[in-house]
Amino acid sequence: MAAQCVTKVELSIACTNLLDKDVGSKSDPLCVLLQNTSGQWYEVDRTERIKNSLNPKFAKKFLIDYYFEIVQKLKFGIYDIDNKTFDLSDDDFLGEFECTLGQIVSSRTLTKPLVLKNGRPAGRGSIMITAEEVKDNRVVVLEVEARKLDNKDFFGKSDPYLEFHKQTGDGSWVMVHRTEVIKNNLNPVWRPFKISLNSLCYSDMEKSIKVECYDYDSDGSHDLIGSFQTTMSKLKDASRSSPVEFECINEKKRQKKKNYKNSGIVSVKHCEIIVECTFLDYIMGGCQLNFTVGIDFTGSNGDPRSPDSLHYLSPNGVNEYLTAIWSVGMVIQDYDTDKMFPAFGFGAQIPPSFQVSHEFPINFNPSNPFCNGIQGIVDAYRACLPQVKLYGPTNFSPIINHVARFAAAATQQQTASQYFILLIITDGVITDLDQTRTAIVNASKLPMSIIIVGVGGADFDAMEFLDGDDGVLRSSSGQPAVRDIVQFVPFRKFQNSPKEALAQCVLAEVPQQVVNYFSTYKLQPPNTPAA
Numbered sequence: 001m002a003a004q005c006v007t008k009v010e011l012s013i014a015c016t017n018l019l020d021k022d023v024g025s026k027s028d029p030l031c032v033l034l035q036n037t038s039g040q041w042y043e044v045d046r047t048e049r050i051k052n053s054l055n056p057k058f059a060k061k062f063l064i065d066y067y068f069e070i071v072q073k074l075k076f077g078i079y080d081i082d083n084k085t086f087d088l089s090d091d092d093f094l095g096e097f098e099c100t101l102g103q104i105v106s107s108r109t110l111t112k113p114l115v116l117k118n119g120r121p122a123g124r125g126s127i128m129i130t131a132e133e134v135k136d137n138r139v140v141v142l143e144v145e146a147r148k149l150d151n152k153d154f155f156g157k158s159d160p161y162l163e164f165h166k167q168t169g170d171g172s173w174v175m176v177h178r179t180e181v182i183k184n185n186l187n188p189v190w191r192p193f194k195i196s197l198n199s200l201c202y203s204d205m206e207k208s209i210k211v212e213c214y215d216y217d218s219d220g221s222h223d224l225i226g227s228f229q230t231t232m233s234k235l236k237d238a239s240r241s242s243p244v245e246f247e248c249i250n251e252k253k254r255q256k257k258k259n260y261k262n263s264g265i266v267s268v269k270h271c272e273i274i275v276e277c278t279f280l281d282y283i284m285g286g287c288q289l290n291f292t293v294g295i296d297f298t299g300s301n302g303d304p305r306s307p308d309s310l311h312y313l314s315p316n317g318v319n320e321y322l323t324a325i326w327s328v329g330m331v332i333q334d335y336d337t338d339k340m341f342p343a344f345g346f347g348a349q350i351p352p353s354f355q356v357s358h359e360f361p362i363n364f365n366p367s368n369p370f371c372n373g374i375q376g377i378v379d380a381y382r383a384c385l386p387q388v389k390l391y392g393p394t395n396f397s398p399i400i401n402h403v404a405r406f407a408a409a410a411t412q413q414q415t416a417s418q419y420f421i422l423l424i425i426t427d428g429v430i431t432d433l434d435q436t437r438t439a440i441v442n443a444s445k446l447p448m449s450i451i452i453v454g455v456g457g458a459d460f461d462a463m464e465f466l467d468g469d470d471g472v473l474r475s476s477s478g479q480p481a482v483r484d485i486v487q488f489v490p491f492r493k494f495q496n497s498p499k500e501a502l503a504q505c506v507l508a509e510v511p512q513q514v515v516n517y518f519s520t521y522k523l524q525p526p527n528t529p530a531a
Helices: 101-107 197-201 251-256 279-284 320-335 373-387 397-413 433-443 461-466 501-507 510-520
Strands: 007-016 029-037 040-046 062-066 073-080 092-100 109-115 121-134 138-147 160-167 173-178 193-196 209-215 223-230 244-247 265-275 288-296 340-346 348-350 355-357 370-372 418-426 448-454 486-490
Touching: 007 029, 007 101, 007 279, 029 062, 040 062, 062 101, 073 121, 092 101, 092 121, 101 109, 101 121, 101 279, 101 320, 121 279, 138 197, 160 197, 173 193, 173 197, 193 197, 223 244, 279 510, 288 320, 288 397, 320 373, 320 418, 320 448, 320 501, 340 348, 340 373, 340 397, 370 373, 397 418, 397 433, 397 448, 418 510, 433 448, 433 461, 448 461, 448 501, 448 510, 461 486, 486 501
Parallel strands: 288 340, 288 418, 418 448, 448 486
Antiparallel strands: 007 062, 007 121, 029 040, 029 073, 073 092, 092 109, 109 121, 138 193, 138 265, 160 173, 160 209, 209 223, 244 265, 340 370, 348 355
């Protein structure tokens, strides 16, 4: 599957205390950016050369596509350029720095020492990388109504809706928004709606916008009531006390009828341009992504000592559980400053009394369930496996409620400071479905997302049902989830894919879930970036 580009990021580079390789003058540095794709380094771009400077600030920026769900490895190389050739192998090497794009955006400005090819420090040389999102995050909020629309229906009245179109470079029109249909009403009031300024008119206040009003027909043969054209500069003057009004004109009717006036009036009651935070506004503004893992230790996985068990560690020390933890964890770790991740098991009998537990820390330390880095989770899992007895049933709700308690505590801070991501890896059929549905519906009001990876060959229909893509998930009492926070994927879909594919699939929806939550509750990043 193709990853969705979240946004473009501009990187600014400066260096200090570079090695001096020139006799009689200072180094003439240039920075080259390389990106690692499938294990190979490829040059993306290079800055200008700055003459005689050991503390260069490069004017040329690097523009790079940013994908949250991919670990994007970058390398910045600094060279002293003393000839006209494009090849850098004949130029003096002043040091390099390797990192991920995730590390840069989560710091906003990253300052690190440069190292030589042998890993030693390049003198006192350091590099400063500053990231800025390239965006226009202005959004238009519109409230529109109409009156005295033509009646197109023999029985009853028209069922009107509006379509908004923008004009492309070649003069053609592209539909960018459709309102809901209002049944049987010639004086409709549509719900307020939001659309990005770029989508509506390419952010050009004078660009033509065409609005068409239709009468909805269930057989798809919608009748045009009328249309008009306007621009954002006209719409933006609308207010409730002074709406901006347009005659809805039907050209065919106008040509036929001599005394034709219009087919109704469309009234824009409110038009406001607001600035909405993007995912990177939250990340660069100090929002932490907290990662928790829940691992299924139920008996249906099979005896871990047996090669056909899902918990069996192959001779190279891996299984589907560990592959899922590595794949997702490697992406998320860049967005968590302390890199300490709680990891829990469920469905096992645990020492010393061998009672069944549905939320036990896999390091067996209830007061400190944190593992140091993704490797720490892997080590704790390997150490835990021989100490527990796989049992049952498969209950998800205790771990979901556990993370939800922390997410609820974070909401006290009144800023977009923390968001929680729970990864549950399971081999199958969920036992406490009603309790889990209720736990998810409650969690949908909190800053958290749940990723479920199904391992093995079980029937995962119930899991698909928890992923609200096909409709709204409801609790056992009928309460709907306020937003879709569950993403489910069966691991078998990715068995023959590159190891990054699983993370790309399960994490692709996270940026939008983060933005939806914080914008719904009108929470700003802790450190709001300068405008």
